[in-house]
Amino acid sequence: MSPRLPRRIASIGLIIVTLSCVAAGAELDDVQRRGELVWAADQEGGGPHVFPDPADPRRISGFEVELTELIAGELGVKGRFLQGQWDRLPLLLGQSADCVINGIELTPERRRDYSCSRPYFGYALQLLGRRGAAPASFAELADPGPSGPWRVGVLTGSAAEMEMRARSVRGEVQVEVIGYDGTLDSLEQLQSGVLDAAVMDDCIFAFYADRYAKLRAVDRPFAGGFYTVLTSKATPGLAAAIDAALGTLITDGRLKALYDRWDLAGRQQMLILRDAAEVPPASQRTLVELIRQTLPLLLSSAGMTIVLACASFPIAIAIGLAVAIGRLHGPVWLAPFLTGYVEVLRGTPLMLQLYAIFFLLPKVGLVLPALLAAILGLALNYSAYESEIYRAGLKAVPLGQFEAALSLGLSKWQALRHVLVPQAVRIVMPPVTSDFIALFKDTSVCSAITVIELTKRYSVLALSTGRIVELAVVTALLYLCMSWPLALVSRWFEARLERPAGTTP
Amino acid sequence: MIQVESLTKHRSGVPVLDAVSMAGEEGGVTALVGPSGSGKSTLLRCLNGLDCFEAGAVSIAGHRLAPGSNPGGVLEALRRDVGMVFQQFNLFPHLSVLDNVTLAPRTVLKTPAAEARSRAVDLLDRVGLKSFAAARPATLSGGQQQRVAIARALAMQPRVMLFDEPTSALDPKMTAEVLDVIVDLAKAGQTMVVVTHDHGFAKRAATWVVELAAGKVARQGTAAEML
Numbered sequence A: 001m002s003p004r005l006p007r008r009i010a011s012i013g014l015i016i017v018t019l020s021c022v023a024a025g026a027e028l029d030d031v032q033r034r035g036e037l038v039w040a041a042d043q044e045g046g047g048p049h050v051f052p053d054p055a056d057p058r059r060i061s062g063f064e065v066e067l068t069e070l071i072a073g074e075l076g077v078k079g080r081f082l083q084g085q086w087d088r089l090p091l092l093l094g095q096s097a098d099c100v101i102n103g104i105e106l107t108p109e110r111r112r113d114y115s116c117s118r119p120y121f122g123y124a125l126q127l128l129g130r131r132g133a134a135p136a137s138f139a140e141l142a143d144p145g146p147s148g149p150w151r152v153g154v155l156t157g158s159a160a161e162m163e164m165r166a167r168s169v170r171g172e173v174q175v176e177v178i179g180y181d182g183t184l185d186s187l188e189q190l191q192s193g194v195l196d197a198a199v200m201d202d203c204i205f206a207f208y209a210d211r212y213a214k215l216r217a218v219d220r221p222f223a224g225g226f227y228t229v230l231t232s233k234a235t236p237g238l239a240a241a242i243d244a245a246l247g248t249l250i251t252d253g254r255l256k257a258l259y260d261r262w263d264l265a266g267r268q269q270m271l272i273l274r275d276a277a278e279v280p281p282a283s284q285r286t287l288v289e290l291i292r293q294t295l296p297l298l299l300s301s302a303g304m305t306i307v308l309a310c311a312s313f314p315i316a317i318a319i320g321l322a323v324a325i326g327r328l329h330g331p332v333w334l335a336p337f338l339t340g341y342v343e344v345l346r347g348t349p350l351m352l353q354l355y356a357i358f359f360l361l362p363k364v365g366l367v368l369p370a371l372l373a374a375i376l377g378l379a380l381n382y383s384a385y386e387s388e389i390y391r392a393g394l395k396a397v398p399l400g401q402f403e404a405a406l407s408l409g410l411s412k413w414q415a416l417r418h419v420l421v422p423q424a425v426r427i428v429m430p431p432v433t434s435d436f437i438a439l440f441k442d443t444s445v446c447s448a449i450t451v452i453e454l455t456k457r458y459s460v461l462a463l464s465t466g467r468i469v470e471l472a473v474v475t476a477l478l479y480l481c482m483s484w485p486l487a488l489v490s491r492w493f494e495a496r497l498e499r500p501a502g503t504t505p
Numbered sequence B: 001m002i003q004v005e006s007l008t009k010h011r012s013g014v015p016v017l018d019a020v021s022m023a024g025e026e027g028g029v030t031a032l033v034g035p036s037g038s039g040k041s042t043l044l045r046c047l048n049g050l051d052c053f054e055a056g057a058v059s060i061a062g063h064r065l066a067p068g069s070n071p072g073g074v075l076e077a078l079r080r081d082v083g084m085v086f087q088q089f090n091l092f093p094h095l096s097v098l099d100n101v102t103l104a105p106r107t108v109l110k111t112p113a114a115e116a117r118s119r120a121v122d123l124l125d126r127v128g129l130k131s132f133a134a135a136r137p138a139t140l141s142g143g144q145q146q147r148v149a150i151a152r153a154l155a156m157q158p159r160v161m162l163f164d165e166p167t168s169a170l171d172p173k174m175t176a177e178v179l180d181v182i183v184d185l186a187k188a189g190q191t192m193v194v195v196t197h198d199h200g201f202a203k204r205a206a207t208w209v210v211e212l213a214a215g216k217v218a219r220q221g222t223a224a225e226m227l
Ligand SMILES: Nc1ncnc2c1ncn2[C@@H]1O[C@H](COP(=O)(O)OP(=O)(O)OP(=O)(O)O)[C@@H](O)[C@H]1O
Pocket: B011, B016, B034, B035, B036, B037, B038, B039, B040, B041, B042, B043
C-alpha cells in the first residue's frame, strides 16, 4: 500500500462527512437552524399541484407551492423547491430533500416505507375520454374496445396506475395500462388519438379541461384517497412538526381558504379530511417472497430490453452502412444531406428524438405504437454512430484493394459489395459490438415514451415494494447476464483481428 | 492493339506525362523502363483508366479512352479486356486463393460457379499453385501471392495484361518464379506491357522497349537495340 493512501482515504472520508452535514433530509432542529425546508416535487406533474408559472416559467406555481409556504411558515423557516422525477421523489428523502409534497397518495406501502403526515387533500380518480368517442361509461371498460384492450394512460407510480392495474389483474377491466412520466403526456396522447382513455385525479383534469377541449370526463369519479406529506422515518421530529402545522392550518381555516382560492371546493375538502380513515401500513415481505413475486416481471421486462436492442440494432447497422457508403462513394450532392443527418442525430439527445417520434408525429397524423416508436428512435440514433464507424472502416481498407477490384472489371458498386464492405465489416467488428452493449443500456431511455423495459420495471417495483437495494442487485445481475456474452463475443472478434490477417483459427 | 497518342497528364501543376506516344502490337511484350519518378506507373494506370489524363488518347484492346473522366460503362468494358498486376499484389485478404480468382468471372461475366471454379483451378495449376486453392492469401509467400494475382487477372481472359514492377517487392528466388510465369505467358502470345527495372528480364522477354525520362519518351526500340 502506498503511504499516501491512508491520508487519501481520510480526506475522502472528511469530504463525505462534510457533504452529509450540508445535505438536507435533516431533523427539525437542523431544518430550523438552516432556515430552509427543502421540499421535493415534479413540476412536470402539472397543475393544480406544482407547475411552471405561465407568467414566468422560471418560477413555480400551484396549490402545493402555497401549502408548503404555509407549512414552512409554521416551522419558522422558508420553503426551498427541489425538482425531481415524480415517481422517484421519495428516493430524495434523507438525501437532498426534507419532505415530499406533490400529490403523493397515502398507501399501505408508503406507510410502511416512509413517515406519512395526516392527509391534507382528498382526491378522486376520474376516467377521461374524447368527446364523441368510446368509452362512453366506466362500465364499457369491462369488455375489450373496438380494437382490443382499451389503451389507458396513467401517471407512472400513481394511485391511478395501481388502481387500473389492480382492476385489470382482477379481470374487471379489459385495459392496457400505459404509464407516462408526466400527467400532461397522457392528456396529449389521448387528444391525439394514441390512447382511448386516461385516468387521473379529478382536480388535474378540472385544471386543464380548457386546454384539452376535445376531452371529457367519463362518468363520476370511481375511486379516491388522500394526499400526504412524506418524510423520512429517520426524522420523526420533523414529521410531528409537519403534522402539527397541518392541524393548525385546518383548524384556523387557512387550508380551506387556500383550496377555495384554487377552486378546489374548500368546504368539501374539510369535510373529507375530517372523516379521513386510518390507512394501515403494509407488511414487510421476506427476500424469497420478494424475489418470487418480482422476478417474473423483471424477466419479462428484460425480454423487452432484448427485443428493443435486437430489433433496432440491425436497422441501425443497415442505415449506418448505407449512409457511410453514400457519403464516401455516392453522388456529390448527396453527401451534405447525409452529413447533416449524422450530425443532427449525434448532436441531439436520444430522449429528445424519442419524444419527437412519439409525441410530435401523432400531431401530423402519424400514430406509431410505443414499441415501434422506440425501436425506430433507437435505430435512427444509433445509425448515426454506426455510419461513422463504418466510414472509418471503409477508409481503413487500402486503396489498392479498390483499384485491384476495378482493374478486374468490377463496377464501383460490385467492388464495394464484394471487396470493400466485407473487409470494412471485419475491421469494425469490435467497436460495433461494444456499441451494441451500449445500446442495451440506452434502451432504458425508452421508458420516457411508456415502453417498460428492465430499468423502468426496476424503478416501479423498487418504489412500490420499498426494496431498492435488493431489487437493484437482481436487476444489475440481469443486465450482466445480457451484456457479458456480448463482451465475450467482442473480445473474440478483437482476438481474431489481432492475428495476422487472413489466418484461420 | 495498344495505341497511345500524345498523352499529357499533370499532377499538382507538374507534368507527369508530356505528350507520350507509343504503340504495342498484338502478341507483343512492351517493356517500360526509366528512372524512378519518370512516369512509368502513371502511364500504365492511364492504359486501364485508373488514372485519367488531360490531353491525348488511349486505344487499347478495341476500347478508347478520352481525356478527362470516362463513363463507368466504358471503363468497365475496357478493364474486362485489360488485366493488371500490381507491385504489391493487392490480393483480397478476406477471400481464399480460389475465390480471389473466381470473383471477377462470377460477378462481372456471370460465369456459373462450377465453371468458374474449374477454370480457376486450371489457372492456379498453370502458375504452380493448385494445392493452395483453399488457403488465405496471407499464408502465402510474396512470390506465390504475385502468381495468384496473375492467375486472378488471367481469369478474365484479358486481351492485354499490364504489369507494374511485378517483382520489385520480391527476393531473387521469388522473382525468378514470377518471371518464369510471365515469360511463359509471353511465349503463349499474350499481349503485355511490363514496367520493369530488370534489364535481364526485358532482354529475355520484351519485343519492344520504351524508355521514359521526366514524363517524356527518351528512346524506344527493340530490346537488342536498347539494352
Ligand atoms: N498520387 C500521387 N500524387 C501526386 N503525385 C504523384 C502521385 N503518384 C505519383 N506522383 C508523381 O508523379 C510522378 C510520376 O510517378 P510514377 O509513379 O508514375 O513514376 P514511376 O516511373 O512509376 O516511378 P517508380 O519507378 O518510382 O515507380 C512522380 O514525380 C511522382 O512523384
